[in-house]
Amino acid sequence: MGKELPVVPAPSSIDPKSGEEYIFTRVFCLRENSPPLKLLCDFLKSRNQQPILPEVEPDALEDWAWVQVSLGYNRDRKPIQVFCLRDRGTYKDALEQERAHFLDQLSFHDDVEAQLVREYVARARFLLTTRMVKNDITDEGYDFNGWVLQFYQENCDGIVQVDGQGFYSPSGELVVEFYEPTAE
Numbered sequence: 001m002g003k004e005l006p007v008v009p010a011p012s013s014i015d016p017k018s019g020e021e022y023i024f025t026r027v028f029c030l031r032e033n034s035p036p037l038k039l040l041c042d043f044l045k046s047r048n049q050q051p052i053l054p055e056v057e058p059d060a061l062e063d064w065a066w067v068q069v070s071l072g073y074n075r076d077r078k079p080i081q082v083f084c085l086r087d088r089g090t091y092k093d094a095l096e097q098e099r100a101h102f103l104d105q106l107s108f109h110d111d112v113e114a115q116l117v118r119e120y121v122a123r124a125r126f127l128l129t130t131r132m133v134k135n136d137i138t139d140e141g142y143d144f145n146g147w148v149l150q151f152y153q154e155n156c157d158g159i160v161q162v163d164g165q166g167f168y169s170p171s172g173e174l175v176v177e178f179y180e181p182t183a184e
Helices: 037-046 056-063 092-106 114-122 141-155
Strands: 020-031 069-073 080-086 127-132 158-162 166-168 174-177
Touching: 020 141, 037 056, 037 141, 069 158, 080 092, 080 141, 092 114, 092 127, 114 158, 114 174, 127 141, 141 158
Parallel strands: none
Antiparallel strands: 020 127, 020 158, 069 080, 080 127, 158 166, 166 174
């Protein structure tokens, strides 16, 4: 996936406080726990990506229970925000809201692929979400984000969702297409 996944600008959300428009991508993962951030960083480096992290204690990168991190791909651009919502703990309600939203969206599709995606979403143990500032992200940032998604798809038995596009198979093929209405 990585560079093969067509993560392109799509309808996005607007933050009422900052006025910034965001693009969201997600990986619904069946694995019980999200790996420590160090493993993600090692994966990115192995793909010739250089993640820029905020100053954190080295032990924090080994923590399995992380919730949020900013990952930079270029010092002149805003970082990609990465969130991990689990099926237990403080943010369980947020995961359930996301799950309900996507199960509702998927209920309008009756093909085999949509059924498989529904099962994935319903059984997901955690959800990895990335948030990018629409007016600041570059092709380099989309590629970087694609590698983040690939890491979770491959290592956590995940299925990728891109807002405004739909769900992607592990081979990078769009298997369930849907567009959310944009605010006018």
